Amino acid sequence: MAETAEIILDGKSYPMPVFEGTENEKAIDINKLRDQTGYVTLDSGYKNTGATKSAITFLDGEEGILRYRGYPIEQLAEKSSFLEVAYLLIYGTLPTEAELKDFSGQITKHTLVHEDVRKIFDGFPSAAHPMAILSSLICALTAFYPESVSPDLSKEEIDLNVIRLMAKLPTIAAWTYKNQMGHPLNYPRNDMDYASNFLHMMFSFPTEKYELNPVVVSALNKLLILHADHEQNCSTSTVRLVGSANASLYGSVSAGINALWGPLHGGANQEVVEMLEAIERDGGDTSKFIAKAKDKNDSFRLMGFGHRVYKNFDPRATIIKKAADEVLSALGLQDSPLLKIAKELEQAALTDEYFVQRKLYPNVDFYSGIIYKALGIPTEMFTVMFALGRLPGWIAQWKEMRENKEPIGRPRQIYVGEKERNYVPINERG
Numbered sequence: 229m230a231e232t233a234e235i236i237l238d239g240k241s242y243p244m245p246v247f248e249g250t251e252n253e254k255a256i257d258i259n260k261l262r263d264q265t266g267y268v269t270l271d272s273g274y275k276n277t278g279a280t281k282s283a284i285t286f287l288d289g290e291e292g293i294l295r296y297r298g299y300p301i302e303q304l305a306e307k308s309s310f311l312e313v314a315y316l317l318i319y320g321t322l323p324t325e326a327e328l329k330d331f332s333g334q335i336t337k338h339t340l341v342h343e344d345v346r347k348i349f350d351g352f353p354s355a356a357h358p359m360a361i362l363s364s365l366i367c368a369l370t371a372f373y374p375e376s377v378s379p380d381l382s383k384e385e386i387d388l389n390v391i392r393l394m395a396k397l398p399t400i401a402a403w404t405y406k407n408q409m410g411h412p413l414n415y416p417r418n419d420m421d422y423a424s425n426f427l428h429m430m431f432s433f434p435t436e437k438y439e440l441n442p443v444v445v446s447a448l449n450k451l452l453i454l455h456a457d458h459e460q461n462c463s464t465s466t467v468r469l470v471g472s473a474n475a476s477l478y479g480s481v482s483a484g485i486n487a488l489w490g491p492l493h494g495g496a497n498q499e500v501v502e503m504l505e506a507i508e509r510d511g512g513d514t515s516k517f518i519a520k521a522k523d524k525n526d527s528f529r530l531m532g533f534g535h536r537v538y539k540n541f542d543p544r545a546t547i548i549k550k551a552a553d554e555v556l557s558a559l560g561l562q563d564s565p566l567l568k569i570a571k572e573l574e575q576a577a578l579t580d581e582y583f584v585q586r587k588l589y590p591n592v593d594f595y596s597g598i599i600y601k602a603l604g605i606p607t608e609m610f611t612v613m614f615a616l617g618r619l620p621g622w623i624a625q626w627k628e629m630r631e632n633k634e635p636i637g638r639p640r641q642i643y644v645g646e647k648e649r650n651y652v653p654i655n656e657r658g
């Protein structure tokens with residue numbers, strides 16, 4: 229690897245240090261570029277910018293590799309539980325039995341939210357999108373824990389906020405759905421594990437006994453693990469950027485939730501199912517929609533295909549595809565028309581030259597929407613489910629940013645507006 233890079237500007241050479249990560253990713257360190265040369269770099273969308281050095285998640289888009297703290301996602305999805313993965317992401321090591329017991333015990337103890345938070349639900353219209361309520365109420369937690377905005381939180385105080393957020397977000401998330409349905413809100417059940425308790429709060433009624441289906445619990449656990457972190461994606465970068473101003477953990481995560489809500493980010497799995505439903509309503513002829521997707525003059529876009537950073541395949545999609553097959557047959561849904569349409573589109577993408585050449589293979593959003601649908605999760609809740617899974621990643625990234633004492637994020641710009649001009653009084657404007 230080169231030890232320095234050389235930037236030549238106006239005939240003058242400026243050596244720039246080169247930095248190499250543990251997985252041999254190489255970067256030109258331009259921290260001093262502006263001071264030394266007066267130039268900045270221009271990189272819209274930050275596709276070539278390493279905004280931070282992070283020890284949490286490694287992703288190789290060319291090879292289709294994803295690891296949390298060095299552990300392959302395939303192993304974690306098969307062998308681990310969501311709370312164990314959350315501990316791993318947040319604290320850097322796999323927990324011992326005692327550490328995991330303590331971590332889940334603490335989370336269980338904090339699942340209730342202040343009754344005043346519950347009252348805020350009454351102020352939201354029942355038609356409100358669950359993500360709007362989730363981001364508002366997670367932000368509102370700062371009002372209930374005002375000390376969380378202090379820039380000098382001790383390790384214990386940070387841990388307490390971490391536990392509170394891990395514990396309370398599922399409660400608030402399930403309540404956003406209950407609010408939308410006009411159902412009574414269910415209080416958490418502390419005798420249940422994380423995924424089971426969430427399902428109970430979503431689907432049970434005070435009037436009836438709720439039977440948990442182990443297939444659904446295990447599928448949910450896997451989905452949450454697969455979504456738990458994805459290095460510097462849009463919402464995580466948002467959490468780090470907002471957090472870099474010393475904003476509270478709750479405020480930073482709330483900002484991340486808003487970023488995730490965007491259809492170009494976490495809203496994609498909702499769009500996949502809406503697309504499948506639209507194809508079904510149209511008669512279910514997938515070849516017609518494959519042709520539309522290929523037609524430059526047609527505005528139809530296949531949702532859930534290709535990925536910004538994976539140029540080969542999305543390793544999460546391989547795991548989730550297998551899980552989708554297992555879950556749907558375990559639930560007796562293997563013949564559902566939506567699944568048939570999805571399978572035909574998947575087959576076309578994997579075999580049709582047009583899709584193969586453009587690397588438009590099905591991604592994680594394509595399959596997650598199908599499983600959520602099979603688990604009985606309503607479409608508008610899909611992005612909330614993504615937020616539930618991504619929470620430990622956001623927390624880990626916020627905590628790492630704080631521990632590394634990273635400076636406030638403040639990108640530059642290249643101004644392309646008007647040059648200086650004089651103010652013209654309104655009666656003289658033509």
Ligand code: MLT
Nearest residue numbers: 457458461462493536537
């Ligand atoms: C994610 O998991 O955050 C998405 O795949 C988007 C991304 O990484 O850019």
